[in-house]
Amino acid sequence: MKIEENKDFDIIAKIKEVAESECKTDAEFAKRWGKSPQNVYDLYKRKSIDVKTLLEISKVLSYNFFEDLQQQLPFYKKKDDVKEPIKATLQIELSQDKKDQVLRIVFGDNNLKILNE
Numbered sequence: 001m002k003i004e005e006n007k008d009f010d011i012i013a014k015i016k017e018v019a020e021s022e023c024k025t026d027a028e029f030a031k032r033w034g035k036s037p038q039n040v041y042d043l044y045k046r047k048s049i050d051v052k053t054l055l056e057i058s059k060v061l062s063y064n065f066f067e068d069l070q071q072q073l074p075f076y077k078k079k080d081d082v083k084e085p086i087k088a089t090l091q092i093e094l095s096q097d098k099k100d101q102v103l104r105i106v107f108g109d110n111n112l113k114i115l116n117e
Contacts, residue, residue, distance in 0.1 A: 012044060
């Protein structure tokens with residue numbers, strides 16, 4: 001099965017965007033990352049990135065780039081797409097003694113007294 005590449009999403013551009021908002025300069029980003037500024041410039045020229053490097057950068061910039069990548073998957077469902085749970089009411093007919101037993105189990109003896117008042 002071939003997965004279509006999303007041409008609209010560029011992980012390197014996203015890293016650069018986040019780095020620019022979190023760090024004043026590329027040199028500051030490089031220092032936080034423990035690399036030279038040249039490494040940052042080389043990163044920005046890449047077309048892709050390995051998982052280990054992306055994890056390092058995610059930690060350095062306190063940003064989850066993996067979530068952005070996950071959203072590019074064709075089968076990804078956004079939280080908004082998830083339907084609300086169905087609410088249901090169950091009605092059971094019980095004799096009085098069974099009803100009291102069930103209420104005691106659910107509410108406890110003290111709360112049962114309050115309910116009966």
